[in-house]
Amino acid sequence: MRSYKLLVTLGLVAAAVVGCGDLSVPGGEHVRDDDTAERARRVAAAWEGSETARAWYQGYYLLGDAVQLPDGAFHNDADKRAYAAQNFDLRTPLPDAPKKPGRIRWTDGEALSFPLISARAAYDKLDRGENSGPALTVTGARLGSMTVLTSRGKATVPAWLFTVKGYDTPLKRVAVTPPKPLRSPIGAVQHETDELVPLDGLDTIARDGRTLTVRAKHGACDDGPAVDVLEAEGSVVFSASIRGTSDGPCTSQSLVKKVTVKLRRPLGERILLDAFTGGPVPYEGPYSASPNSR
Structure with missing residues (x-):
């Protein structure tokens, strides 16, 4: 674990807020x-x-999207609408979560272990649409990795890679169970x-x-x-x-x-x-808040 440096000098630069109440x-x-x-x-x-x-x-606190789209997404307006509406069509069995924890690795060599969610749990965070409009068809899923921005900089994290019909590269979704806020x-x-x-x-x-x-x-x-x-x-x-x-x-x-x-x-x-909550500013990804929430 890298050493934690105590930060004792504030060096504050502020813009005042004034009003009534x-x-x-x-x-x-x-x-x-x-x-x-x-x-x-x-x-x-x-x-x-x-x-x-x-x-x-x-x-490990996420500061970027938990989802990364396939290269070239989206090919047409129908696919774009499907993603915005969270409409997916599953055409494949989904793997269970591995029994071993996943490893999060930072560019400085540090690493942490976290439990992994199943492909079904990750897919359910994507597929929340309830309308009869266009849908993105998922034809496969495997465990891989993706690079995300975290509270400690860029990190490589385990991710479920979903094969989407019509796209050459997968849609990726973080597979790590988030820590408590x-x-x-x-x-x-x-x-x-x-x-x-x-x-x-x-x-x-x-x-x-x-x-x-x-x-x-x-x-x-x-x-x-x-x-x-x-x-x-x-x-x-x-x-x-x-x-x-x-x-x-x-x-x-x-x-x-x-x-x-x-x-x-x-x-x-x-x-x-x-300043209002006194806590980290929440990052809201496309479908879920990051762990550093209110």
């Missing part, structure tokens, strides 16, 4: 509107050198206001390591979401808010918009945290 957190802590930036700093400080951060750096060292804010709301999740991390896209919630009668960033030595904390709300009548509709942010330096192995 009150926020309350467990344990009697009271957060005023003009202290929401301070909330982000407290989240960053709580994670620095914590046992939870140690578990993050030494464990981490328990944050700081409690979540109890109530949402326009000045601080939980993020919907992480969408993408660009190759430059500095350009990140997150999904932020807002309503039908506002100017959309805003996301402020605080960069610490061992973490990046996002504070999501809603701009331009009004007191007039409005439909109770929840919308999600992608917001792109630019970091001052590459993310590296820093943890992405949500």
Whole structure:
């Protein structure tokens, strides 16, 4: 196991969030509107050198898709619609899970063992459609591997490789049983206001390591979401808010918009945290959340 480096220098760079209303957190802590930036700093400080951060750096937490599509997907609109609707047609027996655990291997040579799920369990995470539209036909399945982005960088993980009719390469789905979610060292804010709301999740991390896209919630009668960033030595904390709300009548509709942010330096192995929840920003893949969820 690689050594865990205690991160003691915060080096905080923050954009303040201001507004109206009150926020309350467990344990009697009271957060005023003009202290929401301070909330982000407290989240960053709580994670620095914590046992939870140690578990993050030494464990396996997915930060990318649990599914990788075949090369050239999709050939036509019907296949694209089938995948979006989660419609699959199984035409082959599916293997059981191996009795031996699978090995996750990182580029630095470190490795961890995790139980594997069966091909049927992996397939059921793909095939959730319940309509009579077009479907992707699965004609075979075997155990292989795929490369994913994790909390410790890129790793090669066991994966079920599903043969899809019409495609030369398989559709891959992670075969590793996810670990239990981490328990944050700081409690979540109890109530949402326009000045601080939980993020919907992480969408993408660009190759430059500095350009990140997150999904932020807002309503039908506002100017959309805003996301402020605080960069610490061992973490990046996002504070999501809603701009331009009004007191007039409005439909109770929840919308999600992608917001792109630019970091001052590459993310590296820093943890992405949500100021509202106090925990890692969830990554939502096509069909399931990654283990680093709320």
